Amino acid sequence: MSDYFEKKDLVDFANIGEYAEEEGGKFFEYYGKSMSEGKLSKREKCLIALTIAVVQKCPYCIDAYTNESLKLGITKEEMMEAIHVGASMQAGIVLAHSTQMRKIIKKKEM
Amino acid sequence: MNFREQLETLADIKHSFVEKLSETESKTLRTSKLEILQLNITRKCNLQCKHCHVSAGPDRQELMSKAKFESILELLDKADISTLDITGGAPEMNPHLEWFIRSASGKVERIIVRSNLVILKEEEFKKYIKIYSENKIEIVASLPHFTENLTDRMRGSGIFSTSIEVIKELNTEGYGKNGTGKVLNFVHNPVGAILPGDQNALETEFKKRLMDLYGIHFNNLFCITNMPLGRYLEYLKKSDNYEDYMDELICSFNPAAAESLMCKNTLNVSWDGKLYNCDFNQMLELEADFEKFSNITDFDPSYFEDKMISVGNHCFGCTAGSGSSCQGTIE
Ligand code: SF4
Numbered sequence A: 001m002s003d004y005f006e007k008k009d010l011v012d013f014a015n016i017g018e019y020a021e022e023e024g025g026k027f028f029e030y031y032g033k034s035m036s037e038g039k040l041s042k043r044e045k046c047l048i049a050l051t052i053a054v055v056q057k058c059p060y061c062i063d064a065y066t067n068e069s070l071k072l073g074i075t076k077e078e079m080m081e082a083i084h085v086g087a088s089m090q091a092g093i094v095l096a097h098s099t100q101m102r103k104i105i106k107k108k109e110m
Numbered sequence B: 001m002n003f004r005e006q007l008e009t010l011a012d013i014k015h016s017f018v019e020k021l022s023e024t025e026s027k028t029l030r031t032s033k034l035e036i037l038q039l040n041i042t043r044k045c046n047l048q049c050k051h052c053h054v055s056a057g058p059d060r061q062e063l064m065s066k067a068k069f070e071s072i073l074e075l076l077d078k079a080d081i082s083t084l085d086i087t088g089g090a091p092e093m094n095p096h097l098e099w100f101i102r103s104a105s106g107k108v109e110r111i112i113v114r115s116n117l118v119i120l121k122e123e124e125f126k127k128y129i130k131i132y133s134e135n136k137i138e139i140v141a142s143l144p145h146f147t148e149n150l151t152d153r154m155r156g157s158g159i160f161s162t163s164i165e166v167i168k169e170l171n172t173e174g175y176g177k178n179g180t181g182k183v184l185n186f187v188h189n190p191v192g193a194i195l196p197g198d199q200n201a202l203e204t205e206f207k208k209r210l211m212d213l214y215g216i217h218f219n220n221l222f223c224i225t226n227m228p229l230g231r232y233l234e235y236l237k238k239s240d241n242y243e244d245y246m247d248e249l250i251c252s253f254n255p256a257a258a259e260s261l262m263c264k265n266t267l268n269v270s271w272d273g274k275l276y277n278c279d280f281n282q283m284l285e286l287e288a289d290f291e292k293f294s295n296i297t298d299f300d301p302s303y304f305e306d307k308m309i310s311v312g313n314h315c316f317g318c319t320a321g322s323g324s325s326c327q328g329t330i331e
């Protein structure tokens, strides 16, 4: 596993446009714009990004956005509260999908 | 760690600052016009903060003498210096501070005192609130975070709540309020092995939280990178963060920040009158290279310009990201 996710590979993020420069450039432009301060503050956007990083289990993004949160003065309690939003959303999404299961059960059972 | 041990530790990194600098357009760092005179008038302090690059504390004895202060007043008469930046340790612990402030005011446009705030609650030193106010001293105060927990972790138990009490007194004096001409700026240093985030975003959050919770006013927030020196360097080593921290500083090297470093227009003077390009160099005993002049007592200010600045690997702390100086982010 360590061969796949190495901490030092995080810096390679800057090169993900390699082999498809135009698309890569457009991605970075979009990424930069969507992450910059808008109607939502940098802090708010950072907490959204951190939560998605953890929910999606991306080690690079967890590293990047935990550090970014700390740099923006976000406290560990605030970060953990955001993660619980992600966790409860995940739980809710799983439970919501049980609708399909329950519908089938209800149709089939006597 | 003494300065030799610090230099040895700092030598142990992947790229040297001199090498990185040689890849930039200007290749080396040179002084420009002298604008700021920064004085470390003592290493004594009532606190012992974990991030302190001076390793200041109650047991330190270094104090600038009255004779050195007199040489500085003479220099202010001769040189066109706009800003006097007084720091320490805790500057209030030098017994000549009051006399010096009164003598220097009028000789420069702006006098800054870097205060740890809590000392202004002590019986012996509380007079400085009035002294600063009467002399329109710009106060730069350390407040690492807007939460009690994080500030106290860095500076000691109870420091946050006492700081808030002192800030309220300063606000009553007019400090931190628009139109009074009494400037109160805060310094944010990250609490831990991280670099500071976006200064504007942090300032917005500090202002909102401190106003909502405590009704506090202040002017600006300066985000200052913790320099890998003194007590902070010891923390980085002990917590096994040294390598990652230095890597991040190196990776974030920004040639644009290197163009506007504070060492270009600042002369730093230690308690014993020795001359440095900045107070970080002072802690490593890397004296400024002004050839025949090595002490403030005989320094000729016309000699300041276009001299090579003494640098070392700690300088990566000033050139990372948006850059860092005693006035916060550079860009
Ligand atoms: S950081 Fe400032 S207040 Fe804290 S020990 Fe050092 S000189 Fe004193």
Ligand code: SF4
Pocket (backbone or CB within 6 Å): B261, B262, B263, B264, B277, B278, B279, B280, B281, B309, B310, B311, B312, B314, B315, B318, B319
């Ligand atoms: S530590 Fe910073 S201010 Fe001091 S000489 Fe190096 S770059 Fe300049």
